Amino acid sequence: MARVLIIGASRGIGLEAVRQALDAGHKVRAFARSAGRIDLSHPALEKVNGDALASADVAAAAKGVDAIIQVLGVGAGQLFRPVRLFSDATRILVAAMAAVGVRRLIAVTGYGAGESRSSMSLLQRVPFQVLLGRAYDDKDVQERLIRASPLDWTIVRPGALTNGPRTGRYRVLVDPATWRYGVISRADVADFLVKQIEDRSLLRQAPVLA
Template identity: 65%
Template sequence: MRTILIIGASRGIGLETVRRALDQGYRVRAFARSASQIPITHTELTKVNGDALRAEDVAAAVKGVDAVIETLGAKASLAMVTSHTRLFSDATRILIQSMESAGVKRLISVTGFGAGDSRQHMSLLQRLPFELLLGRVYADKAVQETIIRRSALSWVIVRPGILTSGPRTGRYKILDKPADWRNGTISRADVADFLVKQIEDDAYLGSKTPALIG
């Protein structure tokens, strides 16, 4: 049985990924500052309280795992609009260093549609409010993607569209060609389904950065 570390596991996509990975028969190590409050009980679930910006916490969590799924998120706040953030890039640097030291190769990381070269595929109507509300966050996500690309890991970068709380449908679209990239909505549960599939699937390793929409 493979052991999967999920970073940012206490809510959102991370929590849905914990559920899906357990359903698919993986042993899950759920890492978050409030991991002890995760509302799931399972014999193959270990809850690890830790800070993604503390190298010692991450290094301890990474030891002995077979793959890492990074699902960091930021709560909506005024600071997201007015201040620069380095949460995603700094946490990813720490994670990659820890993985390389521990010999863990596979990293599946969620950024979002609008990060990196996907931003130019947004319509003008979408881009204006996006830049105002999320521009600083996604600028750091773009740095995060660059750090991952430059690493020696076997990586998958996943860019979901606008997230909803809907159920898992399995009928989402995987847009892996830049000419097809577009924004749309997708449930967190469907994103989690795709993330867990990447533990075994090599189709998107190291080059494609698929966008996901429902």
């Protein structure tokens, strides 16, 4: 049993990770601006309202945990303006983890972040850059910040997300030669994240999930 902080816990992959971490027997601190409205009740669940861009909130939430899962997202309306959420929040988180002595970080970015963008075909890359370029430019910075840190990190790059069920049938693509754009449910991404809490075989790696 681990004590886990999940940042971005109120919806999507983050909320799925809360559910699955509890099912796996972990103690979960669910952190989000609307954490109090999470419709879950469990004796091992602590809901913490906070802002991922507020240093004091993040530092307080990080105290006393064994691992942190970071799942951040922006709304569609923010994609056509400069995006800094991913890098700014990660800067704050890395500093907070260093201050309180937490080393294990599992961070979700996405296929197309970092060097995985070079594995896209030209037909994929052009619409990707038009629609998601600003967000993924900032995710590139986010990944660089994590890689430069002394943390025990794993970066997770899922492909296109669906609301399908947890199946456990997905591929973890570590070798860049195998990277491809695929489809995966949020529940299956959460399955992978929760497994990484105790599985250290992918430390300092950035697999693509499909």
